[in-house]
Amino acid sequence: MQAEQCDARVSTGITGLDHLLGGGLPPKRVYLIEGDPGSGKTTLGLQFLRDGIEQGEKVLYVTLSETRSELVAVAASHGWTLDGMTIHELSPSDESFRPDDQYTFFHPSEVELSVTTKAVLAEVERINPSRVVFDSLSEMRLLAREPLRYRRQILGLKQFFVGRNCTVFLLDDKTAQDGDLQLQSLAHGVVALEQLAPEYGAERRRLRIIKMRGVRFQGGFHDFIISTGGLHVFPRLVAAESRANGSHGSASSGIPRLDALLGGGFDRGTSSLFMGPAGAGKSAIATHVAVAAAKRGEHVAVYLFDEGLDTFRRRAAGLGADITEHVESGRIVLTQVDPAEMSPGEFADKVRNAVDQDHAAVVVIDSLNGYLNAMPEERYLVAQLHELFMFLRQRGVLAISVVAQHGMVGQMQAPVDLSYLADNVLLLRFFEADGAVRHAISVMKKRSGPHEKTIRELRLEASGINVGEPLTEFHGVLTGVPRHTGGGRVPQRAAEP
Secondary structure, X not given: OHHHHHHOOEOXXXXXXXXXOOOOEOOOOEEEEEEOOOOOHXXXXXXXXXXXXXXXXXXXXXXXXXXXXXXXXXXXXXXXXXXXXXXXXXXXXXXXXXXXXXOOOOOOOOOOHHHHHHHHHHHHHHHOOOEEEEEOHHHHHHHHOOHHHHHHHHHHHHHHHHHOOOEEEEEEXXXXXXXXXXXXXXXXXXXXXXXXXXXXXOOEEEEEEEEEOOOOOOOOEEEEEEEOOEEEEEOOOOHHHOOOOOOOOEEOOOOHHHHHXXXXXXXXXXXXXXXXXXXXXXXXXXXXXXXXXXXXXXXXXXXXXXXXXXXXXXXXXXXXXXOHHHHHHOOEEEEEOOOOOOOHHHHHHXXXXXXXXXXXXXXXXXXXXXXXXXXXXXXXXXXXXXXXXXXXXXXXXXXXXXXXXXXXXXXXXXXXXXXXXXXXXXXXXXXXXXXXXXXXXXXXXXXXXXXXXXXXXXXXXXXXXXXXXXXXXXXXXXXXXXXXXXXXXXXXOOOOO
């Protein structure tokens, strides 16, 4: 019997939350859902009951804080109906506000809590539901007035519900001072919802499973959103739990001399950083890598933080890498990301779905500057990037990330040092020669094998990207102000068509 209870699970109605719980909740238990007003408790409760209705179960929503019409409005905002859901409304009637009828069970100083409790128990016995949502405990706390009495009433409710084979959600808006640890100790499991207000951008929501007896759950904070259709939870990416045998081998960049510079191309299952000042050609090379993969029949996911979709397409076409055909065929999927409206957890979830569901072999993030700078209040972004890159490695995905360094020539710095996260680092620079601004490219790091140590000229032309011969007659190219040390002429740029 014990093994049967451990194996059986009840879905919360939210796929992401079920994933965090290892498949769902143990049935016939009482769970506490706590959070500040607006964090999504009511919506979560409705989703839980709607899932029960879909399973053919009887469900009950007991409300002390919201009216039936308010619940109907919440459901309608998500495109739901409450058909099949019994709503028991314990709100004061119009007569209760008359001076002669102030003795009502909703007056905390005069009414016994047992009146409300009996009404709830009677409704449960009448309906005999398998799922119950009780909204909210703050009203019960006010009625009880004393912590000891409140605890006894909650304990009595818990024993009653368990005896009726009910799975119960108790919603609490955390109005108790310093949190209600006694209530948490009574519940079989506790899920805390939070709503954060950054200085810029939309509100951010996250949840944490504080406790869940007998269940191995995924701890920590997990981002979620409330949109049409209810709560969408994005489990925090843990690369160690996503191990898979990804493909290996090399992948051409589509630029032969760049492949030679890399010692044979990019290795699958590696992450690469393209670093350099703005306009040095980082995004152009990343685009050519994406197009080369699409021509091989592979799926590519491109995430744009700094550039619009139309601008990206026009720029790619102007450099001989027209992506229109590949976008229309679905080989390349372009996603414009507004990080002020998207949490890091949601972004990581999009990348994970692109790999696991759409089988993307190449992922391009352009650029990490937008990812980092647009979310300055988010902590541990670098740690999240580490998990993301590790996940992509384990899936055998070629990850390309663009990082713009501060400055144009001379000494330059990146907004944050991410070179240690990458397997490959391509460095791009401007340099001056013959009164013209030139581009240079070099491979500074490749973990998976040997590579050229030379610095070559990079040419961005309408026909495509060309990598020239090594700049052997120059010294100080990476400083931006090289000296011509050779006896011959400075290599001339090829004429653009």
